Amino acid sequence: MMAEQRAVIDTEQSSRYVCLSLGRQALLLPQHDIRTLESVLDVSIEGRPVNGVGWLRFEKGRWPVYCCNEELQPLPVMPLQQRICALLTCASGYFGLLCANVATVPGAQLRIRPLAAAMARPHSPLCGLTLYHGRVGLVSTAAHLAVLLQAEAAIRQQAASGRQADHG
Numbered sequence: 001m002m003a004e005q006r007a008v009i010d011t012e013q014s015s016r017y018v019c020l021s022l023g024r025q026a027l028l029l030p031q032h033d034i035r036t037l038e039s040v041l042d043v044s045i046e047g048r049p050v051n052g053v054g055w056l057r058f059e060k061g062r063w064p065v066y067c068c069n070e071e072l073q074p075l076p077v078m079p080l081q082q083r084i085c086a087l088l089t090c091a092s093g094y095f096g097l098l099c100a101n102v103a104t105v106p107g108a109q110l111r112i113r114p115l116a117a118a119m120a121r122p123h124s125p126l127c128g129l130t131l132y133h134g135r136v137g138l139v140s141t142a143a144h145l146a147v148l149l150q151a152e153a154a155i156r157q158q159a160a161s162g163r164q165a166d167h168g
Contacts, residue, residue, distance in 0.1 A: 015030065015031075015107040016030075016031040016104055016105065016106055016107060017029060017030060017031060017104070017105045017106075017107060017110060017139075018030075018031050018033075018034050018086070018102060018103070018104055018105070019101075019102070019103045019104075019105050019132060019137065020086055020097065020099035020101075020102055021099055021100040021101035021102075022068055022069065022070055022072075022082070022099055022100070023069065023070040023079075023081070023100070024070060024135070025070035025071075025072075025138065026132045026133070026135060026136075026137035026138065027072070027099075027137070027138050027140060028105065028110070028130060028132065028137050028138065028139045028140070029088070029139075029140060029141060029142060029145075030141060031104060032089075033088050033089055033141055033142035033143075034086055034087070034088060034089075034142075035058075035087045035088065035089050035094055036058070036087045037084055037085070037086055037087070037102060038056060038058070038084075038085040038087060038096070039083065039084070039085065040078060040082065040083045040084065040085055040098060042056060042057070042085065043055065043056050043065050043078070043085055043096070043098075044056070044057070049064035049065075049151075049154035049157075049158070050150055050153070050154060051066060051074040051149050051150055051154075052064045052065055052066050052067075052074070052149070052154060053065055053066060053067045053075070053076070053077065053078050053098065054078075055158075056085055056087065056094075056096045058087060058094060059094075061093055061094070061158075062158055063087065063093060063094040063095055063096060063155065063158075064095050064096065064149075064151055064154040064155065064158070065085055065095070065096035065097070065098065066095065066096065066097055066098070066149045066151065067079065067082055067097070067098040068097065068098075068149075072125060072126075072138070072140075072145075072148065074149055078098060079098075081100045082098040082099055082100050083098075083100065084098065084099050084100065084101070084102055085097070085098055086098075086099055086102060088142035088145065088146075089142055090142050090143060090146040090151055090152060090155070091143070091146070091152060092151075092152050092155040092156060092159075093155050094155075095142075095145075095146060095149065095151035095154070095155065097145065105132070110130045110132065110137075111130060111131065112127075112128040112129070112130045112139050113128055113129050113130065114127075114128050115127070115128060115129065123147070123148065124144075124148075125140045125141075125144035125145045125147065125148040126138055126139065126140055126144070127139050127140055127141060127144060
């Protein structure tokens with residue numbers, strides 16, 4: 001299934017991407033995957049989700065927030081440099097990803113290449129690679145990152161606990 005999803009990344013020149021800086025790593029996502037940008041100061045660290053660093057309240061919901069290192073592995077703490085929370089859209093709602101910087105990138109500036117077969121791992125969130133400001137940029141989607149971070153499970157768990165609180 002992941003191999004099928006990797007092929008659907010929009011590489012048309014008319015599309016726009018957002019570059020999230022994770023340390024020295026550039027992570028590029030389709031712009032339509034980003035719902036909003038919030039301050040890390042708005043992230044509550046009470047009752048952290050699995051693999052997450054906290055929760056963000058948005059549109060009458062409470063959404064899990066994650067922080068990744070340059071290898072896209074979840075971190076248990078928020079690095080001081082990552083002060084922006086990009087709220088990403090996924091099937092069950094939203095999840096946040098902390099980053100240091102955000103920039104929009106016209107698709108015409110990118111030449112996204114598919115992953116080489118040797119790099120394609122079954123559970124990798126990567127859809128492709130590109131050269132961005134003289135360094136290799138990782139291309140992914142919110143859906144792929146949600147799988148990696150187990151965001152959907154955290155959202156379902158939060159929704160279930162909210163329903164129990166409403167009926168309890």
